[in-house]
Each structure stands twice: as structure tokens, then as C-alpha cells.
Amino acid sequence: MTKRLFNQCLCCLLFLSFNAASKEYLIILKDHLFYPSQIIIPANKKVKLLIENQDSTPEEFDSFDLNREKVLYPNRKSIIYIGPLSKGYYEFFGEFSPNTARGVVIVSDEGAQHANN
Amino acid sequence: MLITSLVMSLNQLLPVAILLVLLQVVKKQSSLQIGSALLIGAVMSFLYMQSASWVSQWFEHQGLEYSQIGLCITIFIAVLVFTLKQKSAAFYIAVISTVTLYLSHYIIYLTSFWQNSDAGQSLFIGTLLGSGICLSFSVLLYFLMNAIKHRFGMYPLFTLLAFNSAAKLLVALDLASQIDLITNTSTVWDLRDLLSENSELGRVLRALVGYEATPDLMSVLIYSTSSVLFLLLCYGIPASITKERV
Numbered sequence: 001m002t003k004r005l006f007n008q009c010l011c012c013l014l015f016l017s018f019n020a021a022s023k024e025y026l027i028i029l030k031d032h033l034f035y036p037s038q039i040i041i042p043a044n045k046k047v048k049l050l051i052e053n054q055d056s057t058p059e060e061f062d063s064f065d066l067n068r069e070k071v072l073y074p075n076r077k078s079i080i081y082i083g084p085l086s087k088g089y090y091e092f093f094g095e096f097s098p099n100t101a102r103g104v105v106i107v108s109d110e111g112a113q114h115a116n117n
Numbered sequence: 118m119l120i121t122s123l124v125m126s127l128n129q130l131l132p133v134a135i136l137l138v139l140l141q142v143v144k145k146q147s148s149l150q151i152g153s154a155l156l157i158g159a160v161m162s163f164l165y166m167q168s169a170s171w172v173s174q175w176f177e178h179q180g181l182e183y184s185q186i187g188l189c190i191t192i193f194i195a196v197l198v199f200t201l202k203q204k205s206a207a208f209y210i211a212v213i214s215t216v217t218l219y220l221s222h223y224i225i226y227l228t229s230f231w232q233n234s235d236a237g238q239s240l241f242i243g244t245l246l247g248s249g250i251c252l253s254f255s256v257l258l259y260f261l262m263n264a265i266k267h268r269f270g271m272y273p274l275f276t277l278l279a280f281n282s283a284a285k286l287l288v289a290l291d292l293a294s295q296i297d298l299i300t301n302t303s304t305v306w307d308l309r310d311l312l313s314e315n316s317e318l319g320r321v322l323r324a325l326v327g328y329e330a331t332p333d334l335m336s337v338l339i340y341s342t343s344s345v346l347f348l349l350l351c352y353g354i355p356a357s358i359t360k361e362r363v
Binding site: 058085086 | 125173174179182222225229291309330
């Protein structure tokens with residue numbers, strides 16, 4: 001009985017995790033700059049960042065705050081999932097051009113309103 | 118560009134240097150073995166880098182993460198096997214996988230900006246400085262760990278190796294959540310104001326024991342479980358073997 005209940009809970013959790021649609025945010029890297037450089041996302045929600053590198057050189061998306069690191073190849077799209085996050089500022093940067101390629105993910109209630117709209 | 122090259126080379130070379138030193142202190146390998154492992158690793162990094170752009174488009178742009186998760190798990194297992202059995206094959210697998218994982222990023226950086234005539238000199242000097250700092254740090258760590266080994270035995274070394282290897286599983290975990298293979302859990306603590314991962318000490322601790330300023334619950338659980346498992350297996354080694362090694 002307990003085993004069956006456990007299995008059902010596990011199935012529900014798996015179902016929920018696979019069906020939780022993540023809101024998508026597009027970030028473009030051009031001339032070693034991220035556009036937009038500021039993204040507002042809702043608190044406690046997982047979101048999908050679709051990053052398009054329009055430069056002719058690779059870049060590495062890096063964030064100590066988000067624990068994310070990914071090489072962005074020229075003229076290719078890359079996907080990074082972040083969250084659920086608590087309210088606050090989470091910086092990210094391009095490791096190959098850290099002086100120019102910089103941005104911040106702002107997690108706030110305002111992000112939730114954006115997401116609902 | 119000079120500072121970026123220096124920071125990049127430190128970030129990518131330090132984890133390789135640290136692992137190599139720790140494995141050397143566990144059981145000294147010949148110069149030929151070290152040289153060949155590093156050379157094969159460098160070739161593998163180059164091949165991996167060449168195919169990375171293509172691999173990155175697999176599994177809906179997630180191919181690179183899957184391959185890196187595989188490398189991280191391989192490193193953990195190889196280091197554990199080497200610590201327990203001292204097989205040369207495990208040493209080769211651990212070093213080659215680590216070099217492939219970390220050096221490929223640096224090769225991508227070097228090859229991308231090398232063509233830029235203004236950047237060539239900065240890249241060269243930055244890399245040279247970074248390599249020098251890594252070498253100095255490695256020498257100091259080697260003598261420190263050897264002194265600790267002779268004074269306190271193998272267990273402090275095993276503990277550091279356990280944390281260092283568990284850190285590779287943290288990298289795998291971050292990569293898995295990055296591609297939505299697992300869901301991030303709540304952040305356990307936030308030490309960004311106390312010790313940022315971006316700081317000098319933060320970077321060294323990250324390379325040494327996998328320091329994370331904002332770990333989630335799953336990371337803490339995986340890190341502690343894998344470290345304890347590693348240590349339990351090491352403590353299972355008969356005392357006579359550990360004494361022999363000292």
C-alpha cells in the first residue's frame with residue numbers, strides 16, 4: 001500500500017516536472033554585448049533562456065550567482081534553464097569579454113506580472 | 118585582454134593542476150606517464166573543441182552538457198578507483214578527462230581571439246602568467262600535501278580528494294539543471310556577501326573543494342553524500358596498505 005502510494009507520488013512529481021511549461025526569454029549577444037542586459041523574471045519559477053550568439057567569435061555565458069556556464073558558439077542558439085530563484089539580483093557575464101558582455105537577472109514580483117501577462 | 122587571459126587560464130588550468138598534484142601525492146607516477154596523460158588530454162581537448170560546435174546542437178542544443186556530465190562522472194569514478202587501487206589506467210582516465218573538460222574551454226578562447234593581431238601578445242602573456250601561477254601553486258600544494266601525508270597519514274589527503282572529486286559531481290549537477298534534466302531546489306545559503314566565488318580566494322576554493330556561494334539543497338546533498346561515500350570506501354582500505362604508501 002505504502003509502496004503504491006509512493007509510486008503514485010513519484011509519477012505525479014515526474015508528470016508535473018515534465019509539464020511545467022517554462023517561460024522563455026530571448027537574449028542576443030551582439031558586438032560582445034547582451035541584449036537585453038537586464039531580464040526580469042518571476043520568483044520561484046523556472047525559466048528558459050534562449051541565447052543567440054550573433055557575433056563571429058564564441059563566448060562563454062558564465063554566472064557564479066546562477067551556477068551556470070555554457071559556451072555560446074557563433075551564429076548558434078543555446079538554451080539555459082534557470083530557477084526557481086528567490087528574489088534578488090543574479091549577475092551573468094561573458095567570460096571571454098567580461099568587460100562588455102554583462103547582464104543581470106532580476107527576480108521579483110514584477111517578473112511574475114510580466115509572466116502572467 | 119591580458120587580465121581576461123590570465124583569469125581564463127587560471128580558471129581552466131588550476132583544477133587540472135590541483136587534481137594532478139593530489140593524485141601524485143597518493144601515488145607518484147613517472148614523468149613519462151604524467152607527460153603522456155597531459156599530451157593525450159590536450160589532443161582530446163582539441164578534438165572535443167573541434168566537434169563541440171556540432172555536438173552542442175544535439176538533443177535540442179543540449180549535447181555539450183550531456184558530454185560534460187559524462188566527463189564529470191568519469192573523473193569522480195576514476196579518482197576513486199585510483200585512490201583505492203592505484204591503477205595507472207585510472208590515473209590516465211582521470212587526468213585525460215579533466216584536461217578534456219577544462220582545457221577545451223581555454224582552447225576555444227585561444228583559437229577565437231588568436232587571429233586578432235592586437236590580442237595575440239596579451240593572450241600569450243596572460244597564458245604565461247596564468248601557467249606560472251598555477252605551477253607555483255601546484256609546487257606549494259605538492260610539498261604541503263606531502264608534509265601532511267608524512268605527519269598525519271593518508272586520511273587528510275583522502276578527505277581533500279573526496280571534496281575535490283565531489284566538486285566534479287556538483288559541476289555535473291549544475292549542468293543537469295542547466296538543461297532541465299533535474300529541477301533546481303531551494304537555495305540553502307547565500308554567502309555571496311561573505312565570500313564571492315568571483316573573488317581570488319573564492320576561485321581557489323572552487324577549484325580545490327568546489328566552493329559554491331549559493332548552493333541548492335540537491336547540491337549540498339550530492340556533495341556531502343558523495344564525499345562521505347568516497348571517504349567510507351577509502352577508510353575501508355586495510356591500514357597496512359595506507360602505511361606502506363606513507
